[in-house]
Amino acid sequence: MGDNKMAIVDTDIHERAQYSDIVDRLDEPFRHYIENCHWMQEKHMPYTQPTVAGVDRADAVLLDGRPAGSDLEFMREQLLDDIGHDIGILTGALDPSPSSMHGWYEMATALASAYNDWQIENWLERDKRLYGSVHIAAQDRDEAIKEIERVGSHPKMIQVLLPIDDIMWGDPYYHPIFEAAEEHNLMIGMHHNEPPVYYGKWPRYFIEWHTLIPTAHMKQITSMMFNGVFEKFPNLGLMMIEGGYTFIPHLMWKMDQQYRDLRHEVPWLTRKPSEIMKDQVRFTTQPAEELTKQEFYSLIEQMGTDEMLCFSTDYPHWDYDSPHRALPRVDETLKHKIFAENARNFYSKLPKAEDK
Secondary structure, eight states: OOOOTTTTEEEOOOOOOHHHHHHHGTTHOOOOOOOOOOOOOOOOOOOOOTTTBBBBOGGGGTTSSSTTTTHHHHHIIIIIIIIIIEEEOOOOOSSSSSGOOOHHOOOOOHHHHHHHHHHHIIIIITOOTTTEEEEETSSSHHHHHHHHHHTSSEEEEEEEEESSSSSTTSGGGHHHHHHHHHHHHHHHEEEEOOOOOOOTBOSSSSHHHHHHHHHHHHHHHHHHHTTHHHOOOTOOOOOEEESTTTHHHHHHHHEEEEEEEHHGGGGOOOOHHHHHHHHHHEOOSSSSOOOOHHHHHHHHHHHHHHEEEEOOBBBTTTTOOOOTTTSSSOOOHHHIIIIIIIIHHHHHTTEEEEEE
16 A cells, blocks of 8 residues: 555554563462462453464464564564554553453452553553553442553553443443543543443354444444533543444444434533544544445545544454555545544644654
């Protein structure tokens, strides 16, 4: 899609910690459970492994057997230097997210805190191109706010990361988390964590889950929208990560139509949902559907803006998107917006291009 000199702000890179990386940062009894009791986080994801390396690219696994995304030097060689990143935004791979743990929130809080310190020391402070996400255990709201206050002021922390699972984040219970994020000039990043669940049932196959990921993103945007999060926190932005983008026009049209018919139910909403989305919601491009140039331009026209899409590779996952092949060939102005400018404008803590 261009040459290696184009500016790239990659909005979804998964660095990965193993328990051995963070266990020394844990207090007792949490350290004891990992070291002596072989404790593992809960997993609820009924999927088959897409590749021999699990959910990762086989060539991203370290030669010494360490998992993909666990070594900065190798990531530099394979991604940051090879592609020529200006900025990479880390979204983590402590799987599942501490916010997804169904119980023992004290452990979840401890893991999130240890992970944040590890991320800052081993990634953010070792490469000027990398920016990070604040991991929290949102089930314990008050402790989550404390964690945002503890590390959110770090100049290279740019968003609070929340999983897309069975918690509906528009619930007013979680609004103080958004307030703390806004106070620290942090955006909200949401990344799917478990398969979409309908009528209490999980998909039988990974292909079902992977196909329906956008529906889980749609649920969360709708929850945030109609519960008034964006109206209540006008300086807060939401980045929807790893859900694609072709569903955006449909969601805007549907919410606007419902707003016309049922706005009496949500009197705190003073603008059409589509207008709010254009101002405060952004989408990473991966996984990018294969569109023709004409189809892509038509989609942008239907969105009514060219500022909502932000490029992402999803490195090191198996469905990684190359910046040279993921999107159709577009004009230079639009390419620059999608690959760099939109993300720089969204994340106010990122340096502007002229500040490089």
